[in-house]
Amino acid sequence: MATSSRPRVPVIAGNWKMHKTRAETREFFAAFLPLVARTSECEIVVAPAFTALADAVAATKDSPVMIAGQDLHWEPQGAFTGEVSAGMLVETGCRAVLIGHSERREHFGETDEMVARKLRAALEAGLRPIVCVGETLGEREGNRTEEILERQFHGAVGALTARDFSPILLAYEPVWAIGTGRTATPELAAEAHGFLRTLVATRFGREVAAATRILYGGSVKPGNIRGLMAQEQIDGALVGGASLEAASFAAIVNFREG
Ligand code: PGA
Numbered sequence: 001m002a003t004s005s006r007p008r009v010p011v012i013a014g015n016w017k018m019h020k021t022r023a024e025t026r027e028f029f030a031a032f033l034p035l036v037a038r039t040s041e042c043e044i045v046v047a048p049a050f051t052a053l054a055d056a057v058a059a060t061k062d063s064p065v066m067i068a069g070q071d072l073h074w075e076p077q078g079a080f081t082g083e084v085s086a087g088m089l090v091e092t093g094c095r096a097v098l099i100g101h102s103e104r105r106e107h108f109g110e111t112d113e114m115v116a117r118k119l120r121a122a123l124e125a126g127l128r129p130i131v132c133v134g135e136t137l138g139e140r141e142g143n144r145t146e147e148i149l150e151r152q153f154h155g156a157v158g159a160l161t162a163r164d165f166s167p168i169l170l171a172y173e174p175v176w177a178i179g180t181g182r183t184a185t186p187e188l189a190a191e192a193h194g195f196l197r198t199l200v201a202t203r204f205g206r207e208v209a210a211a212t213r214i215l216y217g218g219s220v221k222p223g224n225i226r227g228l229m230a231q232e233q234i235d236g237a238l239v240g241g242a243s244l245e246a247a248s249f250a251a252i253v254n255f256r257e258g
Contacts, residue, residue, distance in 0.1 A: 006041075008213050010229065011169060011236035012253045013045035013130060014243025015070065015098060015217075016052075025052040028246055029059035035250035039064070043236075044253055045130070046243070047098050050084055057093030068096035068130065071104060074117035086125035096128040098238075100156060102175045112155025119156055123164055130169045130238065131156050132217070133196070137176035145174075146195055153199045162204040170196055170214045171238040177218025179240060186227045186234070189216045193233035222251035222258065229255050 020028065025048050036044060047068040048056045056067045073083035089097055099122060100115035115131070122129040133152040135145045149172075157165060172192050177184050184192075193214045201209035216228055217238030228234050243249040251258060 006235075007232065008211065008235045009041060009043060011043040011045060011213055011215055012249075012255075013047065013068070013096075013169075013171075013215060013236065013238045014249055015047045015101070015238055015240050016049060016244060017070070017103070017240060018049060019244055020048060020052055022052050022055045025055045026059055028244075029056065029063075029065075031246035032250055033060070033063050033065070035246060036064070036253050039253055042253055045096055047096075053089070053092045053094060066095045066128075067093060068098060069094050069127075070098050070101070072097050072099070072118055072122060072127075074114070074121040076121075086121045086127055089127060090125050094127060096130060096169075097122050098130050098132065098171075100152070101132045102134055102173055102178060106175070112152060115152075115156045116158040119168070120158075120160075123160075123167065128167050128169065130171055130215070132171045132173050132238070134171075134173040134175050134178075134218070140174065140176065145192065149192065149196060150199060153196065154203075157203065162208050165200075165204050166208060166211070168212070169236075170200075170212060171217050172196060172214060173217035173238060175218075179219070181219050183219040183221075183224050183228075184216070186231045189228060190231035190233040193231070193235075197233065220252060222248050225252045225255040226258050 044065045045068050047070045069089040072086050076085050099118045104110040135148040139148050197209050200212050213235040215236040215238045216234050220237040220239045221242045
């Protein structure tokens with residue numbers, strides 16, 4: 001494969017949400033890993049449900065796939081029924097974790113402050129955080145996209161230093177594009193990514209901003225990944241529905257060959 005001229009190594013991440021049992025997880029990786037065995041210059045992340053994490057870690061041992069949690073609690077332990085800590089994810093073999101997904105914000109009342117606490121806990125545990133931000137349809141139509149992204153970004157990073165920030169991946173996920181089949185156009189997504197990158201530059205400096213990977217999420221499919229990845233501002237994708245099937249997720253990972 002030709003050496004790409006991309007400024008940053010792309011990351012394709014799958015978010016399985018509340019899908020797949022342990023057996024289905026093993027079946028997925030048995031089918032998926034051979035399809036990406038020759039993939040280079042692309043980092044692959046999969047975030048299964050908590051119950052399937054250990055199977056996913058075992059199935060992807062000695063593969064380039066990094067397993068991520070879909071959420072975490074900020075305390076290391078305690079009376080928090082139903083929650084899972086950063087240390088528990090690390091012990092299970094996770095190397096990354098999603099934080100602040102819009103479904104958590106919308107259905108489970110997750111606030112910017114909670115996102116900031118989770119982010120700090122993930123960084124302290126050595127997990128690579130994938131921090132999700134994005135506006136709703138009403139916010140976009142009300143011309144509030146930048147205001148929302150700014151609030152969510154600053155709310156999440158809080159008082160972090162540039163050094164703390166450097167392992168973080170950002171995911172721009174317009175809520176109106178998630179699971180709706182309505183993808184943002186590559187241009188529109190790139191504009192939001194450019195705005196996020198200026199926020200990173202202002203807060204942490206241009207060098208950090210130039211190295212930060214910003215993924216796009218919202219109805220990414222094999223048929224639209226190439227157009228999205230053609231934008232220099234877009235460094236990868238966070239994929240929901242299309243990551244559940246080995247062939248479609250592999251086609252997205254192998255976007256250069258499509
Ligand atoms: P989708 O989900 O690809 O099914 O739209 C994306 C996400 O929620 O991360």
